[in-house]
Amino acid sequence: MSRARRERRRERATLRALTSSALALLGAAKAGADTAMERVETSYSFSTYSEDELASSKTLPGAERERYSIQTHQASIAGPITEWLDLSIDVTHEKMSGASPWYNTQDAAGTPIQILSGATIDDTRNDIALHANYYTERGRLGFGGGYSTENDYTAMSFGTDGTLNFNEKNTQLSGGFGLSFDQIDPVDSDLYTLRPDHEDKQSYTGFLGFSQVLNRRSVLDGSFTYNWNKGYLSDPYKEVFRIGGIHYADDRPNSRHQFAFLLRYNRHIEETESTIHLSYQYYRDTWDVSSHMAELSWYQNFGDSFQLIPHGRYYSQTGAGFYVPYLPTTQGKLADQTSDYRLSPYGSISFGLKAEYVLHSSWLRDVEWRLNAAVERYHSSGDLCLSTVSVEAPGLVSFTVFSLGVRASF
Amino acid sequence: MLLARYPWKALGSPCELHLYGDSRAELDLVADAAQSLVARIERTYSRYRDDSVVTAINRSAGDSRGIVVDDETANLLDYADTAWRHSDGLFDVTSGSLRKVWNLKSGRVPERDEVTRALERVGWAKARWERPRLVLPVAGMELDFGGFGKEWAVDCVAELCHSRGVRHGMVDLGGDLRAIGRHPDGRPWVVGIRDPREPAKAMASLSLSRGGLATSGDYERCMVVDGVRYTHILDPRTGWPVSGLRSATALAPTCLVAGTATTVAMLKGERGGARFLDSLGLPNLRMDARGRISGSLASPSARAA
Numbered sequence: 059m060s061r062a063r064r065e066r067r068r069e070r071a072t073l074r075a076l077t078s079s080a081l082a083l084l085g086a087a088k089a090g091a092d093t094a095m096e097r098v099e100t101s102y103s104f105s106t107y108s109e110d111e112l113a114s115s116k117t118l119p120g121a122e123r124e125r126y127s128i129q130t131h132q133a134s135i136a137g138p139i140t141e142w143l144d145l146s147i148d149v150t151h152e153k154m155s156g157a158s159p160w161y162n163t164q165d166a167a168g169t170p171i172q173i174l175s176g177a178t179i180d181d182t183r184n185d186i187a188l189h190a191n192y193y194t195e196r197g198r199l200g201f202g203g204g205y206s207t208e209n210d211y212t213a214m215s216f217g218t219d220g221t222l223n224f225n226e227k228n229t230q231l232s233g234g235f236g237l238s239f240d241q242i243d244p245v246d247s248d249l250y251t252l253r254p255d256h257e258d259k260q261s262y263t264g265f266l267g268f269s270q271v272l273n274r275r276s277v278l279d280g281s282f283t284y285n286w287n288k289g290y291l292s293d294p295y296k297e298v299f300r301i302g303g304i305h306y307a308d309d310r311p312n313s314r315h316q317f318a319f320l321l322r323y324n325r326h327i328e329e330t331e332s333t334i335h336l337s338y339q340y341y342r343d344t345w346d347v348s349s350h351m352a353e354l355s356w357y358q359n360f361g362d363s364f365q366l367i368p369h370g371r372y373y374s375q376t377g378a379g380f381y382v383p384y385l386p387t388t389q390g391k392l393a394d395q396t397s398d399y400r401l402s403p404y405g406s407i408s409f410g411l412k413a414e415y416v417l418h419s420s421w422l423r424d425v426e427w428r429l430n431a432a433v434e435r436y437h438s439s440g441d442l443c444l445s446t447v448s449v450e451a452p453g454l455v456s457f458t459v460f461s462l463g464v465r466a467s468f
Numbered sequence: 469m470l471l472a473r474y475p476w477k478a479l480g481s482p483c484e485l486h487l488y489g490d491s492r493a494e495l496d497l498v499a500d501a502a503q504s505l506v507a508r509i510e511r512t513y514s515r516y517r518d519d520s521v522v523t524a525i526n527r528s529a530g531d532s533r534g535i536v537v538d539d540e541t542a543n544l545l546d547y548a549d550t551a552w553r554h555s556d557g558l559f560d561v562t563s564g565s566l567r568k569v570w571n572l573k574s575g576r577v578p579e580r581d582e583v584t585r586a587l588e589r590v591g592w593a594k595a596r597w598e599r600p601r602l603v604l605p606v607a608g609m610e611l612d613f614g615g616f617g618k619e620w621a622v623d624c625v626a627e628l629c630h631s632r633g634v635r636h637g638m639v640d641l642g643g644d645l646r647a648i649g650r651h652p653d654g655r656p657w658v659v660g661i662r663d664p665r666e667p668a669k670a671m672a673s674l675s676l677s678r679g680g681l682a683t684s685g686d687y688e689r690c691m692v693v694d695g696v697r698y699t700h701i702l703d704p705r706t707g708w709p710v711s712g713l714r715s716a717t718a719l720a721p722t723c724l725v726a727g728t729a730t731t732v733a734m735l736k737g738e739r740g741g742a743r744f745l746d747s748l749g750l751p752n753l754r755m756d757a758r759g760r761i762s763g764s765l766a767s768p769s770a771r772a773a
Contacts, residue, residue, distance in 0.1 A: 072554040073725070073748045079550040080623070080724040141654065195635060 481642025564610025
């Protein structure tokens with residue numbers, strides 16, 4: 059590195075040090091100001107999601123055990139249009155492959171075991187979302203829309219949301235409304251007679267939230283979300299198996315009302331340059347699923363440019379009223395029925411670690427780069443459920459996610 | 469939306485707030501709070517008041533137990549420490565005793581010995597700063613927040629106005645500025661930069677949309693003895709007033725950073741100062757000893773920021 063370049067880097071470090079020290083001096087007391095973005099931000103990330111192989115005890119000997127994996131590429135650009143308006147565009151490209159749970163049967167001891175779809179699924183999903191924010195003296199008003207398409211699925215969504223500030227920005231109320239129209243055209247519906255040719259579903263979401271600055275170091279947030287899904291809510295690729303050899307379609311009620319309450323507490327600890335985020339969510343729906351979720355994230359800064367974020371989450375849910383691992387020989391088709399492990403009673407625990415590094419470059423103009431890498435490990439089982447699960451769904455999943463990302467703002 | 473102006477005198481300089489709002493009564497309240505804030509800062513950090521924090525610190529000089537300071541003062545000292553470390557020791561809050569020797573109102577140039585003796589009581593390196601305790605080990609050492617107190621007050625006032633709902637305005641404390649957004653119609657603020665040799669005239673006008681602007685110049689407080697100009701900007705290494713740049717102006721996200729950058733640039737002299745400002749990447753404008761104007765804001769096309 060030339061002397062001049064080294065010098066310039068040192069001077070940039072000077073400006074950063076002075077600026078961050080000056081900002082610290084002005085106090086972290088200000089709740090984030092509601093103004094349009096001042097810089098253009100662009101980001102790209104890549105992640106791989108891979109599910110663990112199904113344990114040999116959870117399926118038939120010799121059956122397919124390899125499960126799903128997803129590679130996701132995500133890119134976004136966001137920036138100011140005027141002083142009071144900003145716009146963001148997000149695009150996602152996903153490639154999914156592997157086998158997914160198809161139906162359950164039982165082993166010699168009568169314990170449910172999982173059969174995965176024999177044929178390997180190969181699908182891609184492309185998604186684009188736009189969001190615009192308009193800022194006023196009192197708050198923010200946002201509008202957004204999205205379009206997502208897969209081989210067998212198309213979704214279109216619209217939404218609006220906003221915030222209102224009170225009490226010198228120490229209190230913020232937020233609210234929003236969204237709707238989504240989805241079309242499902244299952245593949246191979248001519249081969250599998252249980253699969254419908256074409257279905258659709260709609261969902262309507264509303265939320266209300268608040269954020270209260272308690273003092274210079276802590277903030278309390280809360281929200282209530284209501285979601286109504288109607289239409290075809292079943293999974294066309296899953297079946298309910300009656301022991302003895304009869305397959306039925308996954309058949310769920312065509313309406314689902316969901317309610318979620320979330321409470322979050324953030325506290326900054328100046329002495330150690332860290333911030334803890336604690337959150338709890340209670341959820342229930344009209345399919346008799348109710349759940350508790352507790353999460354702890356620890357944001358630890360090391361100087362100005364490096365941050366480590368370990369986090370852990372615990373989750374437990376009751377099963378849907380119409381969940382059955384399989385139908386015994388004595389049982390005919392039920393009015394509503396599913397063997398989807400996601401609607402069975404279970405609990406899960408996940409841990410992750412994310413690292414972020416910030417650096418500046420001054421080629422052409424001043425650019426701030428944020429590089430991040432993250433890993434997450436998720437494990438679910440009947441034993442982790444808060445209530446006793448007598449028959450665990452054999453398809454319960456464990457997975458690992460790795461991701462790498464870069465974000466530049468200029 | 470109406471524009472209200474509030475001129476007043478504080479920190480030994482003419483000050484003015486330009487605030488846009490819907491009601492005059494509301495703006496009056498904001499301006500009142502801003503002026504009280506400036507008065508409090510002046511009271512707290514003045515070297516000339518018996519009851520100020522700075523006076524209490526200066527009284528502790530020579531006491532090895534030092535003095536425990538409040539959070540705000542500690543933050544200011546942290547900033548001063550950062551600036552000192554990043555300026556090769558040129559930005560030094562312990563220059564207070566040099567100020568006593570260089571009494572610009574007296575019209576007298578001190579003897580070389582006097583300056584040398586005063587230098588023994590100067591140097592942040594001699595101080596022990598272990599937040600929240602500051603030890604000034606040499607009796608007679610004096611802190612002087614004059615090098616950054618005014619710029620810091622500008623930022624505090626701008627934050628206060630913003631938190632009270634002002635979205636368009638300008639804070640001007642003796643020529644150190646911070647824009648709170650543009651004019652409501654989107655026009656930037658146009659700011660005249662004083663000509664160091666003809667202070668009634670502007671050597672340039674700059675547009676300011678956001679952030680802070682500060683100017684350091686050899687004309688602000690100075691004396692001319694036998695044709696030599698002695699300015700208030702004192703080099704903590706030699707104890708003598710700097711010469712080189714006549715003035716330096718910089719734009720930065722905060723007025724405090726802009727002010728620190730221009731002060732250090734003045735201390736680095738003509739060539740070092742110019743190089744320092746350019747390498748920081750801050751838009752800047754300076755006039756050298758021969759009256760030549762340079763810097764990234766010197767060409768008319770570059771004057772928007």
